[in-house]
Amino acid sequence: MFKNYLKIAWRNLLKNKGYSVINIGGLALGMAVTLIIGLWVYDELSYDDYFSKKDRIAQVFQSQTFNGETSTGPAIPRPLEMALRDGYADNFKHLVMSSWSNPVYLNYKEKSLSKIGNFMQKEAPELLGLKILKGEKNGLRKVNSIMLSESLAHALFGDEDPIGKVIRANSQYDMEVSAVYEDIPQNNSFSEMEYIMPWEKYLSLFEWIKNAEDQWGNNSFQMFVQIADNASMAQVTSKINDVKKNVSEAEAEYNPQLFLLPMKDWYLSSSFENGKQVGGRIKYVWMFSVIGAFVLLLACINFMNLSTARSEKRAKEVGIRKSIGSQRSQLVYQFLSESFLVVLFAFAIAVLIVLLSLDGFNDLSRKEVVFPWGNPLFWLFSLFFVLVTSLLAGSYPALYLSSFKAVDVLKGTFMAGRYAGLPRKILVVLQFTVSVAFIIGTVIVMQQINHAKNRPVGYDKKGLVQIPVMSQDFTGKYDLMRNEFLASGAVVEMSGSSSPTTEVWSNRAGFNWEGKPEGFQEDLAWTQVTPEYAKSLNLEILKGRDFSREFASDSNAVLINETAMKYMGLTDPIGKFITDxxxxxxxxxxxxxxxxxxxxxxxxxxxxxQGIYAYDKHGNTSFYNLRLNPEKSAGENISIIESVFKTHFPAIPFQYDFVDSEYAEKFAAEERIGALSAIFTALAILISCLGLFGLTSFVAEQRRKEIGVRKVLGASVFNVWNMLSKDFLKLVAISCFIAVPISYYVMNGWLQGYPYRVILEWWIFLLAVVGALAITILTVSFQAIKAANSNPVKSLRME
Structure with missing residues (x-):
């Protein structure tokens, strides 16, 4: 019986090729979008699945309150380690102190590479469950050992066995390769960690780290833990919060609160607002999941509309089948089998679309999503997906078409009924409500991105290049390099700074100044700079003067920004003193x-x-900031700069970043979301237009005799077009009336997550409404004009 159903379904598809192409094409497009979004969502939700102990691993976070506002982050003080080991050891299986990710210059023979990694305590490989390919599992037990990722080991040593080989790090110290671990895949934390060096080495390199052993106010470190098998995250969090009793009175005033953030939340739910966890990237997972569901729903609505648009053609078939004994259930199965066949073809085409677009999608989303050919769960889900879509798309047409009465159909008195078209109109209203909401949402996302992009940056980022100089080789050579770069003609100004131009690496508190309010809890960004900093960035001095090498007293001078002046309550700050x-x-x-x-x-x-720029008198420069010569091309300038750099530092790889490119990276996540939203919105509109096309076809078919009579009585093409179009414009107007308040509510809530945000203006909603109406007119016009130009003789004759 089922085989017979499929044969008939196949014949109907071939008999009505135009409708079949639209049906299958629309469903394929909707299913392809849903599949791509599904793969993206799966990749997001499976972040950090590489780590087998994901559910037991956490990072220690800390919240501190400054003047009633609570900030939260992973920076913790070094004394916390011993406090946890001494008083709470039973709650942890592993406890690992770590530096922040650091770029280090690694040299082996003629090869010199700059790679990112961490200094970590010896339990790190066990905590992370690293897969050791060569060497010893406990690869951090010796102070001069280093563990390398597989790709870094190959880059440095090629086919040589790396174990036991000695690498020169930062031209300062030698490290012996103790182990090689498998590269951590991209969709995981630590995926960029290409080396691990012992924590003890870190302590031996920098005096300030040694001194931080008992400094509760120096939050310059990270801590990762694996909780004990019999403990829970909530239990351990409630216990370790008692550690704050150890802090000094000065630190206690900031009310430090410690808690564990589980690894499963690092990527998707790591945003905090005033000390409370408020989600994070998970909001995009939900957003695209909803988009995928709605796009598939739009495609299914198309199938319903296009199927019921052919109702009168299928009515006689139903009448004949019923007259010779077919039960309604059999007819339902017949129409559902047609739906299944269409969906099956659509799914095959959707898979092809996904395969062809996956590379472009990965480039746009910065992912490495692969099609899961060998995953049986995927194919099981796909079968379920096809069945559910078949039922969703085919249930209404099956129930509707099988409900026709055989006697009325065969006597020629079949009428669809006064309200027969109402469900289809409701479906089209739903389609365009979703589409208009998508249009408004995409426009607002783009507006928010452009609003932030057009915000004054405060300095001239064009033609500004920064070079990292975090090796001992650069110590004491700033003046030499500045003179060399200026003499080369490629650079018109150069400065040094302890932080990159586009980030703040240090925040400090505990300052005092004249007029400071009693109990005021300050939090200031701290950057050490050379005297040429403002000149190299074209940073405007609003009050007072810039640093000058001519004044020896400037070694104890600072510049502050406008926000700091207001924050500190200083109306005339020049000449005032800050102490700490x-x-x-x-x-x-x-x-x-x-x-x-x-x-x-x-x-x-x-x-x-609020920020302070202090005169760098201790050589704490971590970056050279170079203003390129505008009279030469960027390529020519960089080539000259590299030549000068290599003359003085032949063993160090030349690295540089254009500051405007680094600044543009701050918009990357939102731009990717905006671009994906725009693409999915365009596809949703296209699918909705197919649905409108289906309803137009249905109405034109239902009213073909009326159109014939009107034409015989002298109606023009415009009269017929207007008669058919106004009903659809009403439907879309209703959609806009529903979509505008919904999208306003949703997007206004989304914008609340941005302190610096665009104002929702009326023209955004008007643009979406006008666009939807224009798309409706264009879509309807094709069928309306076609019906208006048809021969009335054919429509009026009795069949």
Missing amino acids: DAIEDPFPPLKIIGVVQDMITQSPYEPVK
Whole structure:
């Protein structure tokens, strides 16, 4: 019986090729979008699945309150380690202190590479469950050992056995390769960690890290833990929060709160607002899941509309089948089998579309999503997906068409009924409600991105290049390199800074100044710079003056930004002093000599942070900031700069970044979301137009005799077009009336996550409404004009 159903279904598909192509094409497009989104969502939700102990691993986070506002992050003080080991050891299986990810220059023979990795305690490989390919599992037990990723080992040693080989790090110290571990896949934390060096080595390299052993106020480290088998995250969090009793009185005023953030939340739910976890990237997972579901629903609605549009043609078939004994259930199975066949073909085409577009999708989303050919669960889900879509798309046409009465159909008195078209109209209203909401949402996302992009950055990022100089080789050579670069003609100005131009690496508190309110809890961004910093960035001095090498006293001077001046309550800050006995003993007062224009160094969607720029008198430069010669091309300038660099540092790889490119990266995540939303919106509109085309076909077919009579009585093509079009414009107008308030509510809520955000303006909604109406007119016009130009003789004759 089922075989017979499929044969008839196949014949009907071949008999009505036009409808079949539209039906299958529309469903294929909707299913392809749903499949791609499904693969993306799966990749997001499976983040960190590489780590077998994912459910037991966590990072220690800390919340601190400054003047009533709570900030949360993973930075913790070094003394916390011993406090946890001494008092709470039973709650942890592993506890690992770690540096932040650091770029290090690695040299072996003639090869020199710059790679990112971490200094970590010896339990790190066990905590992370690294797959050791060569060497010893406990590869961090010796202070001069180094563990390499498989790709880095191959890059340095080729086919040689790396175990036991000695690598020169930062031209300063030798490290012996103790192990090679499998590369951590991209959709995982630590995927960029290409080396691990012992924590003890880290302590031996920097004096300030040794001194931080008992400094509860120095939050410059990370800590990863694996909780004990008999413990839960909530239990351990409630216990370790008691550690705050160890902090000094000065630190206690910031009310530090410790808690564990499970690894499963690192990627998707790591956003905090005033100390509360408020989600994060998970909102995009939900957003695209909803988009995928709606796009598939739109495609299914098309199938319903196109199937019922042919109702009168199928009515006689139903009448004849019923007259010779077919039961309604048999007819339902027949129509569902047609639906299944269409969906099956559509799924095959959808898979082909996904395969052809996956590379482009990966480039756009910066993913490495692969089609899961060998995953039986995927194919099981796909079968379920096809069956559900078949039922979803075919249930209404099957129930509707099988409900026709045989006597009425065969007597020629079949009428669809006054309200027979109502369900289809409701479906089209639903389609365009979704499409208009998508249009509004995409426009607002783009508006928000452009709003942040057009925000004044405060400095001239064009033609500005930064070079990382975090090796001992650069110590004491700033003046030499500045003179060399300026003499080369490729650079018109150069400065040094302890942080990159587009980030803040250090925040400090504990400052005092004249007029500071009692109990005020300050939090200031701290950057050490050379005297040429403002000149190299074209940073405007608003009050006072810039640093000058001619004044020896400037070694104890600072610049502050506009926000800091307001934050500190200083109306006339020039000449005022800032003190902080915690930094040095004795600590000389810092004199404010100038106020610089605010510059965006963190998120462009956030307010500018209050900042201090201190004269770098200790050589803490981590970056060279080079202003390129505008009279030469960027390529020519970079070539000259590289030549000068290699002359002085032949063993160090030449690295540089254009600051405008680094700044553009701050918009990358939102731009990817915006681009994907735009693509899916365009596809949703296309699918909705197919649905509208189906309803137009249905109405034109239902009213063909009326159109014939009107034409015989003298109606023009415009009269017929207007008669058919106005009903559809009403439907779309209703869609807009529903979509506008819904999209306003949703997008206004989305924008609340951005302190610096666009204002929702009326023209955005008007643009979406006008666009939807224009698309409706274009779509309807094809069928309306076709019906208006048809021969009335054919439509009026009795069949």
